[in-house]
Amino acid sequence: RTKLFLRLYVVTWNVATAEPPDDVNSLLQLSSPKKPDLYVIGLQEVKAAPLKFVTDLAFEDSWSHVFMNTLAPLGYIKVSSIRMQGLLLLFFSKLEHAPFIRDIQVTYTRTGLYGYWGNKGGVSIRLSFYGHMLCFLNCHLTAHMNYASQRVDDFEYILDAQTFDTKNTPRILDHKVVFWFGDLNFRIEDHGMLFVRNCITSQRFNLLWPKDQLTMMKQKEATLQKFEEGPLDFQPTYKFDLNSDDYDTSGKKRKPAWCDRILWRVKPKSSPSEEFPLKLSQEYYTSKMEYGISDHKPVIGIFHLELKKMYETPLVQVSAEGEWSADFDALITYSLLQSFPSSAWDWIGLYKVGFKSVSDYITYTWVKDDQVSFSDQLFQVYVNKDEIPVLGGECVLCYYSSSLQCIVGISQPFKASNILLLYFVYK
Numbered sequence: 001r002t003k004l005f006l007r008l009y010v011v012t013w014n015v016a017t018a019e020p021p022d023d024v025n026s027l028l029q030l031s032s033p034k035k036p037d038l039y040v041i042g043l044q045e046v047k048a049a050p051l052k053f054v055t056d057l058a059f060e061d062s063w064s065h066v067f068m069n070t071l072a073p074l075g076y077i078k079v080s081s082i083r084m085q086g087l088l089l090l091f092f093s094k095l096e097h098a099p100f101i102r103d104i105q106v107t108y109t110r111t112g113l114y115g116y117w118g119n120k121g122g123v124s125i126r127l128s129f130y131g132h133m134l135c136f137l138n139c140h141l142t143a144h145m146n147y148a149s150q151r152v153d154d155f156e157y158i159l160d161a162q163t164f165d166t167k168n169t170p171r172i173l174d175h176k177v178v179f180w181f182g183d184l185n186f187r188i189e190d191h192g193m194l195f196v197r198n199c200i201t202s203q204r205f206n207l208l209w210p211k212d213q214l215t216m217m218k219q220k221e222a223t224l225q226k227f228e229e230g231p232l233d234f235q236p237t238y239k240f241d242l243n244s245d246d247y248d249t250s251g252k253k254r255k256p257a258w259c260d261r262i263l264w265r266v267k268p269k270s271s272p273s274e275e276f277p278l279k280l281s282q283e284y285y286t287s288k289m290e291y292g293i294s295d296h297k298p299v300i301g302i303f304h305l306e307l308k309k310m311y312e313t314p315l316v317q318v319s320a321e322g323e324w325s326a327d328f329d330a331l332i333t334y335s336l337l338q339s340f341p342s343s344a345w346d347w348i349g350l351y352k353v354g355f356k357s358v359s360d361y362i363t364y365t366w367v368k369d370d371q372v373s374f375s376d377q378l379f380q381v382y383v384n385k386d387e388i389p390v391l392g393g394e395c396v397l398c399y400y401s402s403s404l405q406c407i408v409g410i411s412q413p414f415k416a417s418n419i420l421l422l423y424f425v426y427k
């Protein structure tokens with residue numbers, strides 16, 4: 001089986017109800033020559049006034065828009081997302097990997113106010129990536145110094161409460177790899193403000209590690225011991241004055257803390273002889289000090305993922321036949337490369353190259369309704385010429401499986417003629 005070497009980029013940021021900055025290039029390190037294969041972005045305290053939250057159910061929120069508008073031109077699509085009140089989790093992939101991301105499920109768990117209101121809790125996305133089960137959990141846990149045990153209890157409650165409709169990986173810890181990140185809200189105990197600030201100023205962060213509550217709780221909590229974390233070689237990311245690198249100068253004068261964290265767990269082998277076709281290592285773990293819109297600084301983690309592909313080919317091969325223009329009905333050919341639960345609700349979408357997400361299609365056709373011919377191997381579907389409002393440029397076709405809830409085949413890019421010029425003039 002072919003080995004894949006991938007880069008995975010994780011962001012966690014408590015945005016404190018701020019609107020997004022115009023430029024997230026630095027946050028995503030877009031100037032780096034090494035481009036990640038996957039971006040996983042977890043936000044907390046996304047503006048969630050009741051009216052705002054309701055409108056976000058119908059339309060993408062402003063943070064999702066910024067990330068989609070930034071990443072789509074670079075060849076990434078938003079594969080999945082989930083929002084619960086102020087918690088938002090986004091999963092982006094390079095387009096080439098999309099047909100190998102399957103079995104996507106999302107869920108959420110409320111822990112705030114006795115579980116009735118989702119201001120605290122966890123949201124997760126789980127999926128199969130080239131046959132390997134991955135789970136991403138974005139949490140916002142209980143605040144304040146004295147609630148370290150409550151934070152651990154909430155985390156264990158989330159692990160217990162979240163279940164998935166699948167036989168092999170019904171719970172979070174059943175997945176081959178779990179990433180756990182968010183505003184976990186653990187504080188620095190015992191040390192006074194002066195000592196903490198002196199350690200930060202002199203960059204002797206290691207003097208603070210033994211009194212970091214998550215580090216302390218890990219020594220006695222078996223669940224936490226299953227997770228790894230890179231060294232905290234960056235200054236605490238909470239609490240800052242807005243638009244500043246100064247820690248809290250308000251009357252409360254909150255003590256700095258590493259509230260914002262990224263941890264991971266690789267499931268242990270079931271036996272010493274088991275071949276394990278996946279390796280994970282962290283390349284980079286730091287904060288992004290240049291962003292000042294929140295009282296938290298964002299934290300990023302970059303990971304190397306080495307895995308063996310459990311399958312080499314997409315489920316469906318799809319291609320555009322002949323010339324596509326507004327003068328003729330268009331023809332799509334597709335073939336099933338592997339058996340899968342196809343459905344009358346499967347559809348093929350036409351997309352501009354650089355599209356943002358599955359719902360960003362120009363037009364689509366139902367594979368069964370518009371079928372014109374088929375053999376055992378090959379199927380042909382037509383698209384009515386009146387439904388192709390493309391003004392030239394490069395396009396792709398994507399076959400979407402309604403049962404698997406994902407794209408299972410993508411065509412090679414093809415050129416659509418400069419069509420419907422009159423349509424736009426008269427409009």
